[in-house]
Amino acid sequence: MKPATQPLKITLTFPDGAQREFPRDTTGLEIAKGISPSLAKRTVAMALDGALVDLNDPITEDARIELISREDPRTLELIRHDCAHVLAEAVQTLWPGTQVTIGPVIENGFYYDFFRNEPFTPEDFDAIEKKMREIIARDRPFTKEVWDREKTKQVFRDKGEAFKVELVDAIPGDEPIKIYFQGDWFDLCRGPHMTSTGKIGGAFKLMKVAGAYWRGDSNNPMLTRIYGTAFAKQEELDTYLKQIEEAEKRDHRRLGRELDLFHFQEEGPGVVFWHPKGWTIFQQLISYMRRRLSSDYSEVNAPQILDKALWETSGHWDWYRENMFAAQSAGDEAEDKRWFALKPMNCPGHVQIFKHGLKSYRELPLRLAEFGVVHRYEPSGAMHGLMRVRGFTQDDAHIFCTESQLADECLKINELILSTYADFGFTGDLTVKLSTRPDKRVGTDEMWDHAERVMATVLQEIQSQGSNIKTAINPGEGAFYGPKFEYVLRDAIGRDWQCGTTQVDFNLPERFGAFYIDQDGSKKAPVMVHRAICGSMERFIGILIEHYAGNFPLWLAPMQAVVATITSEGDEYAKRVAAAARQAGLRVELDLRNEKINYKVREHSLAKIPALLVVGKKEAETHSVSVRRLGSDGQKVMPTTEALAALVDEATPPDVKRARAAAGA
């Protein structure tokens, strides 16, 4: 409640706890100057009760105040935002007539979207950056004015800035229209900004150009977006650029080729050719998941291709057709021209299995799992290595249960997902998002209300269980048949990937007339829960490749060790070592080539073979091997039996180790 008359004095609390009174409407700059001129010079913004605002803003009420220097981590956002404005001014100076739109700060920098008939190219960057440095060197103050809404629109209309006019219209009526000047150039902006363009400094760089739809809608015109980044210090920019290089080195498409895991070719856009080594990883992953499922789930396999009629019943033909592959007999004479569709999802197949034979309430929850290969016609621009393909394998399952079992099943799945991610070393932050009803959907509002209510309760429960779990709501992002949880994991270099999902479905069983006989002898439609842990095995392997940078833990490594000889004198012994290793269950290769050991070490190191077992005359005589581990410089001579036992232990999958420990305890 504000008092009827504004007080003339306000009390500000400084970070050290000191409190001082100032006349109302004193600006941050005046306060800084009052403390010391050098402080005023160093200060680029202030925070009132923790919120960053312009240093020149008059302070109207009591607050905690912090004077923010350029070195404060919170300033980074301002540097980038200021830099975006300078970019826009530079572009409009160099190419008059270019329309400006928006220029926000993003995770690693900023961008600005422009409208211009001629798109920009990276060759323009030098000229733009040069102009930006001029503007920064001019060091004009950022000043803010609050304009009348109609006047603002008129000014932008007169300047030919149609997009800005639209932006003004989008600002809620009760919000002020703020205009920031930097010299003569000005932009509509929420702020805040630093005190002048000179504070931006020189540690910025334009990164790339790309197209982007106006307001993120593919029905709107496409703008040209220029991405840039900026830091407080040059060293930080250099570090960032180096990080990008490192990330490129672990790109799964590059490592997939270098490590000979898989390939793509023109005839099969978005479908993977798995090579022996890549397929070994794939199989290890599937074996792992099978072990994790064995106690609760029954594995099934449903057909790859089914009559269109079935997809009409399921609703896919209506709601998902543009993503589906359809097929007919290719023979001209065939009179039977039925349309079939490749399955884009496994659920309808599993419902058929559930429906086969009468089910009793005693059989619920019935959990059917399938490593199901599905095909989806993804937009051409969406394809990205293993991360986004048109044919992929889901570690899919459908749980048929009663409504009262639903919440428990969701929590059980949650446990499985979290423990699986932990086994692969994804120990960073995890986000669980609840996606609610989309516009395009089947089922009644009552069904959706009910489903979303149950899910929201489960989400709360999940949240309360883990400290590194964040939760969020994605309104309108659900599947067309029901709301879903999406599990987003964070990899070794901080990137987020959506993998697991739990989707509640009150529609499909009913559509197919699936039911079970309840305790009272009546027919009831089961609730169906769709769920995947890895999501797509292809994508998950892509994530693993980048997460491990190709250095797989021994249990997943396609080739776990290579036995290499120094001279051909060691051949017989090397064969015995390799045979013993294989006998012990290790995936090993023998390298008897007439090459120098240096050459072999280099080659197998580049191939990221985890263990190199080198044998020469000495080892043969002492029944030992010289073990060189990937990533270490030296080597260690050990008795062969001991070396193999250690490798076998290390190669034991984490879940198997856990099971053994539990059995032993």
Added chain:
RNA sequence: GCUGCCGUAGCUCAGUGGUAGAGCACUCCCUUGGUAAGGGAGAGGUCGACAGUUCAAUCCUGUCCGGCAGCACCA
């Protein structure tokens, strides 16, 4: 799908309006060498596909296919 860029040997890339080169990888020969590249020779390409311009196209133009970066979409 949209905007921009790209497509030459398995990979990384040179190059030219008169039908092609390098390094690595591959094959063979010499070398038997203790922990990140020993030497030599050879083989390998209708220069993404199809049209057009031209006496002549890998090179210029167009269409298509595929890829890359974003956007949109999504496991």
